[in-house]
Amino acid sequence: MAPDAVVAAAIALHADRPGGLLPLLHEVQDRFGYVPPHCVPIIAQAMRLSVAEVHGVIGFYHHFRRSPPGRHVLRICLAEACQSMGSRQLLEHARKLTGTDLHGTSADGALTLEPVYCLGNCACSPAVMLDRELVGRVDAQRLASIVERCRSRA
Amino acid sequence: MTTRVFVSRDSCAVSVGADLVALAVACEALRRGQDVEIVRTGSRGLLWLEPLVEVQTRDGRVAYGPVQAQDVPDLFASDFLHGGRHCLAQGLTEQIPYLARQQRRTFARVGIIDPLRLDEYLQHGGYAGLRQALAMGSAVAVQTLVESGLRGRGGAAFSAGTKWQTVLEQQSATKYVVCNADEGDSGTFSDRMIMEGDPFVLVEGMTIAGISVGASQGYIYLRSEYPYAEATLARAIETARCAGYLGADVLGSGRRFDLELRRGAGAYICGEETSLLESLEGKRGMVRFRPPLPAVQGLFGKPTVVNNVVTLASVPTIFAHGAQAYRDFGLERSRGTLPFQLAGNILRGGLVEVAFGLTLRELLYEFGGGSASGRPIRAAQVGGPLGAYVPESQFDTVLDYEAFAAMGAMIGHGGIVAFDDTVDLAQMARFAMEFCAIESCGKCTPCRIGSTRAVEVIDRIRAQQDVAANVALLRDLCETMTAGSLCALGGMAPAPVLSVLKHFPQDFGLVPASTTT
Numbered sequence: 100m101a102p103d104a105v106v107a108a109a110i111a112l113h114a115d116r117p118g119g120l121l122p123l124l125h126e127v128q129d130r131f132g133y134v135p136p137h138c139v140p141i142i143a144q145a146m147r148l149s150v151a152e153v154h155g156v157i158g159f160y161h162h163f164r165r166s167p168p169g170r171h172v173l174r175i176c177l178a179e180a181c182q183s184m185g186s187r188q189l190l191e192h193a194r195k196l197t198g199t200d201l202h203g204t205s206a207d208g209a210l211t212l213e214p215v216y217c218l219g220n221c222a223c224s225p226a227v228m229l230d231r232e233l234v235g236r237v238d239a240q241r242l243a244s245i246v247e248r249c250r251s252r253a
Numbered sequence: 254m255t256t257r258v259f260v261s262r263d264s265c266a267v268s269v270g271a272d273l274v275a276l277a278v279a280c281e282a283l284r285r286g287q288d289v290e291i292v293r294t295g296s297r298g299l300l301w302l303e304p305l306v307e308v309q310t311r312d313g314r315v316a317y318g319p320v321q322a323q324d325v326p327d328l329f330a331s332d333f334l335h336g337g338r339h340c341l342a343q344g345l346t347e348q349i350p351y352l353a354r355q356q357r358r359t360f361a362r363v364g365i366i367d368p369l370r371l372d373e374y375l376q377h378g379g380y381a382g383l384r385q386a387l388a389m390g391s392a393v394a395v396q397t398l399v400e401s402g403l404r405g406r407g408g409a410a411f412s413a414g415t416k417w418q419t420v421l422e423q424q425s426a427t428k429y430v431v432c433n434a435d436e437g438d439s440g441t442f443s444d445r446m447i448m449e450g451d452p453f454v455l456v457e458g459m460t461i462a463g464i465s466v467g468a469s470q471g472y473i474y475l476r477s478e479y480p481y482a483e484a485t486l487a488r489a490i491e492t493a494r495c496a497g498y499l500g501a502d503v504l505g506s507g508r509r510f511d512l513e514l515r516r517g518a519g520a521y522i523c524g525e526e527t528s529l530l531e532s533l534e535g536k537r538g539m540v541r542f543r544p545p546l547p548a549v550q551g552l553f554g555k556p557t558v559v560n561n562v563v564t565l566a567s568v569p570t571i572f573a574h575g576a577q578a579y580r581d582f583g584l585e586r587s588r589g590t591l592p593f594q595l596a597g598n599i600l601r602g603g604l605v606e607v608a609f610g611l612t613l614r615e616l617l618y619e620f621g622g623g624s625a626s627g628r629p630i631r632a633a634q635v636g637g638p639l640g641a642y643v644p645e646s647q648f649d650t651v652l653d654y655e656a657f658a659a660m661g662a663m664i665g666h667g668g669i670v671a672f673d674d675t676v677d678l679a680q681m682a683r684f685a686m687e688f689c690a691i692e693s694c695g696k697c698t699p700c701r702i703g704s705t706r707a708v709e710v711i712d713r714i715r716a717q718q719d720v721a722a723n724v725a726l727l728r729d730l731c732e733t734m735t736a737g738s739l740c741a742l743g744g745m746a747p748a749p750v751l752s753v754l755k756h757f758p759q760d761f762g763l764v765p766a767s768t769t770t
Contacts, residue, residue, distance in 0.1 A: 117553060118515075120535035125477075125516055146535075159537040159694075160518035162477050178439030178688075179634055179681065180670045183597035184625065216521060216638075216688065218478050219442040220265050221670065222300035222595065222602025231480045235268035 105130050106138045110145040120146055120156055124163055132172075133164035168211035169204040171249040173197075174228045177214045180221035189225050190214075192239050196246045210249045255288045256334045259307040259314065261364065263296035263449050264481035265442070270321055271304040277325035278306065285329060295450015297364035298604030299351055307346055310336040316343040351601060351620055356582060358590050359567045360443075360606045363450035368485060371492050374453040380498065382572030386461045387506050394465035395421050398568065400576035402588030407433055407524075407561030408636065408665040409741070410587075410654045413568075416558060419548035420466040423556035428468035430459050431533065431552055431559045434475040434482070435517050435524040438637025440596040440668030444562035446604060448475070448482040451566070452489035456512060458565035460503060461572055462558050463510040471510065472552070474529050476517045486514050521638075521692035525740045526559040528694060539694045540740045561666070563592060582608040587653035595621045597670035598630070614648035617671060628673040632757070634681075636665025638688055639745035641752035642678055661752065663745075679760040682753040683711045689746035700743025703734040707750070714761050724754070724763065 106127060113123035123142060127134050134157055143153045157163045175181075175190050190201075197205040197212055204211045220226035223235030229245055237245075260266070260275040275291055282289035299305060302318030306328070315336040317328060324341060331339040343349055357363075366373040374380070386394045399414030420428060432455065436444040447455060459471045475483055490512050493499045501509050515533060517523050523532045527541035530552050551557025567589065571579045579589050587609035593616060595602045600622035617623070617630055624630050632642040641662035643650075650656055657664050672681075689704035710727045714720055731747035738744040758765050 118533050118535035121518060121532065122515065125518070155537055156535070160520050162517075162519035179638060179684070180440045180597040180668075182681070182684070183670055183672045183676065215478060215519075216692070217437055217439045217441075219436060219445040220268055221440045221442055221597065221668070222599070223265055223269055223303070224597060226268065228478070233264045233268040233481070235265060 102131070102135065102138075103141075106141055110142065114145045120148070120153070124157065128163060131167070133167050136165060169208050170252070171209060171230055172211045172213060173245065173249070174213045174215040174218075176216070176218050176220070176224070176226045176228075178217040178221075180217075181225040184224035186225040189227075189237060189239070189242060192242055193246070196243060207250065209252075210246065255290050257290050257292055257309040258334070259292045259294050259309070261296040261303060261305060262293035262368070263303075263446060264479075265300055265446075266296050266303040266305070267481070269303055269319070273322040274304045274306060274320050274325065277322040281325050281329050287329075287334065289334070292367050294366060295363040295368050296446060296604075297346065297352065298360065298446065298606075299349065299601075300603040301601045302343065306333075308334055308336060312336070312345060314346045316346040316349065317341045318343060351603065351605070354620070355606050356590050356608055357606050358570050358579070358582070359447070359454075359563060360451070360592055360604065361570070362454065363446060366451070368450050368452055369488055369492065371453060371496055371498075374451070378573060379453055379569070380457055380504075382569035383457050383461055383464070383498070383504065385572045386464050387504060387508070391421060391465055391467060394461070394572070397572060397576050398465070401571045401579045402576075402583075402586070403564065403567055403571060403579065404587070404654070405561055406563035406567065406591065406666065408438070408663070410664070413560060413564055416548055416560070417462065417466050419546065420468070420556045420558050423549060425556050427470075427553075427555045428466060429552045429555055429557040430462045430466070430468045430471040431526075431530065431557055432459055432471065432473040432565055433524065433526060433529055433559055433561045434473050434479075435529060436479075436562065436666070437476060437521040437524045438639075438666050438668050440634065440670035441594050441637060441666045442596075443592040443594055443604060443667065445479055445482050447562055447566045448479070449485050452486050453493065454566045454569055455486070455562060456489055456493045456499065458568035459512060460499065460510050461568050462560065462565060464503070464506075464508055466556075466558055468558065469509040469511070471512045472533055473512065473514045474517055474523070474533055475514060476523075477519050483514065483516060490514060520694075521688075522694045522740075522742055525742065528740070529559065530557065537694070539696050540742075542739070563666075584608075584610050584651075584653060586655060591652075591664070591667050593652070593667045593669060595669055595671070597634075598624045598626055598673045599671040600625050609651075609653040611652050612649050613643060613652060613669070616652070616669060617648065621671065624671055624673040626673045626675075628675065630671050631674040631676055632672045632678060634670045634672070634749065635668070636663040637668050638685060639663075639741060639748055640665055640668075641748050642672075642681065642756065643752070644756040646756075661748070663748075677760060678753045678757040679711070679715050679762075682750040682761075683708060683715070685746055685749040686711060689742060693742060697737070697739040697743060699734045699737040700739070700746070703730055703738075703743065704746060706730060707734075707747075711750070717762055720762065724761070728754070
């Protein structure tokens with residue numbers, strides 16, 4: 100589906116629902132990986148909101164992105180339980196493996212690195228989430244294989 | 254004869270290989286021509302044993318764990334389908350001390366049934382509570398909840414009955430029930446385990462709430478970090494609707510109640526109920542001033558019950574077995590059971606549902622088995638990122654809401670994160686304020702600016718710059734945030750910091766003062 104058709108379909112689905120802006124933005128981001136900036140005025144008009152209000156909502160939530168991520172998103176849990184099991188060191192390792200910092204994307208475009216504060220897997224810390232797949236008891240070796248998997252996949 | 258084998262579909266189990274194990278069991282059974290039915294359940298909560306594989310035998314379910322896919326051929330060779338001996342064998346699941354010592358009420362079905370099968374839910378006592386509530390009528394139903402003594406399990410521990418009563422009393426044609434499933438506290442996963450392991454109990458609890466207070470629409474606000482729970486809940490809601498448990502005519506009663514699942518977007522503050530309501534309305538999750546209370550003017554300005562997942566999931570058992578049966582558990586003003594969650598640097602992490610009254614030491618050592626690293630446990634953070642770091646000298650405190658409040662700590666949502674003696678608690682104190690700065694909604698000044706300033710002050714103390722003056726400044730800042738913030742994020746972010754200053758001053762490079770008690 101063409102990008103504008105996706106946005107039109109999302110608007111048709113959600114614009115008239117009470118509090119429909121978040122579901123609408125999710126629908127768009129689920130398809131594109133981010134909320135393309137040129138869609139914002141279209142969404143604002145459909146929701147009878149100002150462009151600033153829609154930008155305000157997108158900017159408030161950590162989940163929404165304004166630019167495309169890498170082919171995969173690796174989120175490393177940095178909350179307390181995972182810290183108690185070495186997630187800070189794991190993050191250092193991830194930085195070296197990917198050559199990028201938090202909120203950055205590796206040069207080959209394979210992987211975007213993001214922090215997350217709790218994945219609800221606190222008894223199997225440290226935990227990470229690759230796209231929508233949860234991985235627990237992550238050590239340096241497991242992390243390396245995850246990064247390798249992202250690189251080899253198109 | 255078909256042998257039933259149980260492998261959890263809980264995301265925690267899946268995160269350490271349960272899907273591969275289930276597949277390996279299916280393949281190996283096929284290869285050996287053995288008749289096996291694999292049932293994907295929720296998790297028993299013995300999370301250090303995940304992936305846990307259970308086999309139905311004449312004597313009960315026998316457990317093996319933690320199993321990896323490569324162990325499966327060996328399990329078959331050891332005749333595990335008949336409970337055969339193996340180095341991963343844990344005996345009868347129900348007799349594993351960790352589980353045997355618990356009082357599973359809210360989690361009675363989790364790990365036992367296939368969470369997506371309504372028929373299994375019904376066979377295990379499901380929807381008995383709703384039938385009772387429908388027979389009672391609104392006023393009696395609300396009174397039942399009041400008498401149970403149930404307090405909100407999300408963290409604030411406010412009387413759930415009082416909340417329902419307030420909503421019931423409001424004159425409004427439109428009311429809502431909102432489930433707070435934005436379980437953002439580190440060290441907590443009981444909401445997630447319910448939603449993935451027994452979703453119908455939440456659907457039933459919300460339906461009872463709706464029938465009781467006169468609301469016809471409910472929303473579940475689920476955090477975006479829980480995609481597995483989202484998939485399970487979506488299917489459960491659809492199944493309940495198709496079977497007549499949700500919709501225009503709940504169980505032929507003529508009462509309407511329906512549910513919608515909404516996804517959050519990665520904002521910790523949306524676990525605060527007024528911020529959650531703003532988010533549900535499609536706005537930035539900015540905290541609201543109170544009053545008016547959400548029970549009076551909540552979602553879209555209408556009277557709204559906002560309860561946490563475990564709170565709502567505790568409701569069906571209260572209605573099925575009576576308020577008194579629930580009250581009989583616990584002590585003083587902390588009634589019933591609480592699902593504690595053992596997490597972090599702990600040997601046997603998992604879910605422990607017990608009546609109030611155990612001590613932290615019993616949980617950490619008798620259940621948890623000490624640290625995962627084998628080093629001494631130096632501190633436990635109780636109640637999430639806004640909870641105090643509790644030192645070893647206070648591990649004998651009884652776990653009830655008042656006892657913890659009395660020592661400047663809180664039980665919150667029941668999450669307990671253990672740290673061994675390698676932890677730098679000054680760094681953790683800094684993190685508490687850093688986290689507050691990242692997650693602050695920005696509405697009130699003490700939280701928005703105070704958290705950032707606190708990080709800077711802590712950095713100066715850790716660098717040993719003008720220590721006495723900066724410690725005084727930090728305490729002053731903490732006081733301002735505690736007293737002046739609009740909600741619990743800014744109001745309680747100082748708690749972990751102050752607990753470190755009090756109990757672990759050496760981590761800040763300070764000499765422990767004999768006057769601090």
